Amino acid sequence: MSKSGIKKVIVLGSGALKIGQAGEFDYSGSQALKALQEEGISTVLLNPNIATIQTSEGIADKVYFLPITPYFVEEVIKKEQPDGILLAFGGQTALNCGTQLYTDGTLAKYGVKVLGTSVEAIMNTEDRDLFVKKLDEKDIKTPVSQAVESMEDAMAAANRIGFPVMIRSAYALGGLGSGICKDETELRTLAQSAFAYSSQILVEESLKGWKEIEFEVIRDKNDHCFTVVSMENVDPLGVHTGESIVVAPTCSLTDEELKMLQELSIRTIRHLGIVGECNIQYAFNSDTNDYRVIEVNARLSRSSALASKASGYPIGFCCCQTGIGIWSGRNW
Numbered sequence: 001m002s003k004s005g006i007k008k009v010i011v012l013g014s015g016a017l018k019i020g021q022a023g024e025f026d027y028s029g030s031q032a033l034k035a036l037q038e039e040g041i042s043t044v045l046l047n048p049n050i051a052t053i054q055t056s057e058g059i060a061d062k063v064y065f066l067p068i069t070p071y072f073v074e075e076v077i078k079k080e081q082p083d084g085i086l087l088a089f090g091g092q093t094a095l096n097c098g099t100q101l102y103t104d105g106t107l108a109k110y111g112v113k114v115l116g117t118s119v120e121a122i123m124n125t126e127d128r129d130l131f132v133k134k135l136d137e138k139d140i141k142t143p144v145s146q147a148v149e150s151m152e153d154a155m156a157a158a159n160r161i162g163f164p165v166m167i168r169s170a171y172a173l174g175g176l177g178s179g180i181c182k183d184e185t186e187l188r189t190l191a192q193s194a195f196a197y198s199s200q201i202l203v204e205e206s207l208k209g210w211k212e213i214e215f216e217v218i219r220d221k222n223d224h225c226f227t228v229v230s231m232e233n234v235d236p237l238g239v240h241t242g243e244s245i246v247v248a249p250t251c252s253l254t255d256e257e258l259k260m261l262q263e264l265s266i267r268t269i270r271h272l273g274i275v276g277e278c279n280i281q282y283a284f285n286s287d288t289n290d291y292r293v294i295e296v297n298a299r300l301s302r303s304s305a306l307a308s309k310a311s312g313y314p315i316g317f318c319c320c321q322t323g324i325g326i327w328s329g330r331n332w
Helices: 024-038 068-082 091-103 119-126 128-136 153-162 185-194 255-272 302-311 313-323
Strands: 010-012 040-044 063-064 084-086 145-148 166-167 180-181 201-205 211-219 226-235 276-287 292-297
Touching: 010 024, 010 091, 010 302, 024 040, 024 302, 024 313, 040 068, 063 068, 068 091, 091 119, 119 128, 119 255, 119 292, 128 145, 128 255, 145 153, 153 166, 153 185, 153 201, 166 185, 166 276, 180 185, 185 201, 211 255, 211 302, 211 313, 226 255, 226 302, 255 276, 255 292, 276 302, 276 313, 302 313
Parallel strands: 010 040, 010 084, 040 063
Antiparallel strands: 145 201, 166 180, 166 201, 211 226, 211 276, 276 292
8 A cells, every 4th residue: 555545536628629729738647647657646547638648557556548527437436436536637528527426425335535626626717707806805806707607797887898899718628719809799709619629718808918827736635835837928918828829937027026026826716715737827928027917727737738848848747646635845
């Protein structure tokens, strides 16, 4: 048995691979499986994608080439009887699936513990209304926004906030359904597209022209917390990070600006209760020193893979160890 007392863990992969989407999770999932293996923990991987390293022989003890949906995951849980499940290594697909299994009582039914960041904390980052309310508790600025579920509400929100506005799909992969609208005609077209990807879309103030800055942050269960690496998007705000030119570390911030955003990142992640790794994205205006927290991804992402390779820091490996409770940020 491992030091953590955990014998068997299910790791959810990212599901079917599309061009330009989800390939980064092969890296993070492989790192997690390697960390579990080193601790003597039996691993069960769900991932229907054959074109990955993590589904190769010897990486996981058992591989199920099944869709990442609640039905199939429950069937595997029923058969394998794991102690825990890791949701942070399969992107949005794994998070959405794990959240549903938690809320419908499936995980409790089989005594499966969510390792790492709690589902409550995940939901606080995924649901925009909860996210804004949570950050408001610490006076942390977020874009003026409204989560809507109909075209009529989207129009009303845009008129209240004032054009131009930013449209984003909630719970969607790869920034699908996002963009900036300068009038009602553009809003109607983009909102219609966004609703095709998610039942909830976000109508936000436009921060066009502001810098987009990101930090990868790790926190353990004992509240040791630090930023791994800072990144800056060369492309303008509004272009999804996955499609942007990104440099690491940041190249245009002063030491004072960098320190301010680092401290803000740690304060935010501690308040949200993240355990493991996460990505926090800012809109930042160097002329006024003003900022907005755009979003927090309570999981590994494309940015995490870039940060790992740019810094040489094994983020996925350490994140997995943190999730099973055997790694402390104090040691790094």
